[in-house]
Amino acid sequence: MLTLKLQIIVAVTIISALCIIINMIRRKSLELRYALSWLTAGIGILILDLFPDLIKTIADIMGIDTPANMLFFLGFCFSLGLTFVLTIAISRMSVRMKKIAQELALSQKELEALKSENTKKEI
Amino acid sequence: MQKGYPRKLIIIPAFNEEANIEKTVKDIEENAPGFDYIIINDCSTDKTRMICTQNNYNVIHLPVNLGIGGAVQTGYIYGYRNGYDLAVQVDGDGQHDPAFLRKMADYMDRSQADMVIGSRFIDKKGFQSSGIRRIGIRYFTILIRLLTGQTITDPTSGLRMVRQGVMKQFAEDYPKDYPEPESVVTVLRSGKKIIEIPVVMRARNGGNSSISMNKSAYYMIKVTLAMLIARIRDNSGKENLC
Numbered sequence: 001m002l003t004l005k006l007q008i009i010v011a012v013t014i015i016s017a018l019c020i021i022i023n024m025i026r027r028k029s030l031e032l033r034y035a036l037s038w039l040t041a042g043i044g045i046l047i048l049d050l051f052p053d054l055i056k057t058i059a060d061i062m063g064i065d066t067p068a069n070m071l072f073f074l075g076f077c078f079s080l081g082l083t084f085v086l087t088i089a090i091s092r093m094s095v096r097m098k099k100i101a102q103e104l105a106l107s108q109k110e111l112e113a114l115k116s117e118n119t120k121k122e123i
Numbered sequence: 124m125q126k127g128y129p130r131k132l133i134i135i136p137a138f139n140e141e142a143n144i145e146k147t148v149k150d151i152e153e154n155a156p157g158f159d160y161i162i163i164n165d166c167s168t169d170k171t172r173m174i175c176t177q178n179n180y181n182v183i184h185l186p187v188n189l190g191i192g193g194a195v196q197t198g199y200i201y202g203y204r205n206g207y208d209l210a211v212q213v214d215g216d217g218q219h220d221p222a223f224l225r226k227m228a229d230y231m232d233r234s235q236a237d238m239v240i241g242s243r244f245i246d247k248k249g250f251q252s253s254g255i256r257r258i259g260i261r262y263f264t265i266l267i268r269l270l271t272g273q274t275i276t277d278p279t280s281g282l283r284m285v286r287q288g289v290m291k292q293f294a295e296d297y298p299k300d301y302p303e304p305e306s307v308v309t310v311l312r313s314g315k316k317i318i319e320i321p322v323v324m325r326a327r328n329g330g331n332s333s334i335s336m337n338k339s340a341y342y343m344i345k346v347t348l349a350m351l352i353a354r355i356r357d358n359s360g361k362e363n364l365c
Contacts, residue, residue, distance in 0.1 A: 097187070098189055098193050098299075101185055101186050101187050101189055101193070102185070102189070102193065102196065102197045102200060104186055105183045105184060105185045105186060105197060106183065106197065106200060106201060106204070108183075108184065109182075109183045109201070
């Protein structure tokens with residue numbers, strides 16, 4: 001099913017992608033927390049690529065006739081799950097961002113009031 | 124600041140209101156004696172900030188644009204922390220006539236209500252909004268009646284006066300966008316009393332309504348869902364952050 005050529009192309013792509021991700025984590029431009037699912041996905045694909053028989057076995061277990069369909073299905077589920085997790089993360093961030101912005105603005109206001117009180121005292 | 128009198132705060136959310144903000148503040152100073160005010164500048168991109176600073180207005184500048192809900196909520200937090208007894212929202216676009224504020228405060232005192240809404244649709248005078256919007260407002264009235272059993276003729280009115288209890292509630296949790304109908308349901312659900320009094324509203328002086336025509340479908344669906352969720356929500360579920 002998988003030609004050796006394709007196997008090598010996939011493996012090289014995945015390994016370079018993994019390298020880029022790890023390098024980004026190292027440079028702190030990507031948080032490990034959020035990169036973890038990508039790393040797992042990459043390693044998963046790599047395993048399936050190196051042992052193509054696994055794909056057929058899993059498809060048999062899941063009761064899916066065409067192994068390719070199973071790959072599409074699993075990929076779809078993974079993307080869906082990932083977007084959902086991201087939506088949750090965004091919601092939480094926006095609540096926090098709002099709170100921080102409000103507190104910052106209120107503190108700024110208090111600070112200015114204190115400052116003008118002080119200058120009045122000095123005069 | 125007089126002692127013994129209830130301390131009253133006017134919250135003016137302002138996003139790009141350079142054309143109206145001076146008029147609004149002057150109007151308040153002339154027609155609403157006894158009220159303090161706070162402008163919440165929601166990170167305006169026009170000269171709103173400059174005008175406020177030049178005139179030495181009492182203003183809070185938000186560092187990022189939070190939208191109407193987040194801006195008004197900042198005002199409620201400010202009011203609650205500074206010990207105000209009641210707070211009222213007056214939009215910065217000149218739609219609300221500050222002359223009604225004293226009447227609303229008096230009415231609040233006499234009726235023991237927790238929230239007084241200025242309604243355009245009791246006396247049916249003044250600016251009545253366009254026909255299609257009135258249908259939308261009527262729909263919200265019916266939905267609120269179904270959800271809470273109470274009739275609010277103008278659930279989208281921004282002219283709303285609240286007591287300290289509701290101020291605290293809003294300081295802790297307030298919808299992000301299109302907050303009015305949803306927060307009415309939340310307040311009613313927490314067992315508080317809302318009363319409406321007739322007011323006359325003016326057409327906007329300038330700027331744009333936050334609800335444009337092509338956003339109205341989204342608006343109706345979003346607010347409907349938000350109201351249904353407000354109905355089934357656990358009231359103790361606050362924005363727990365710290």
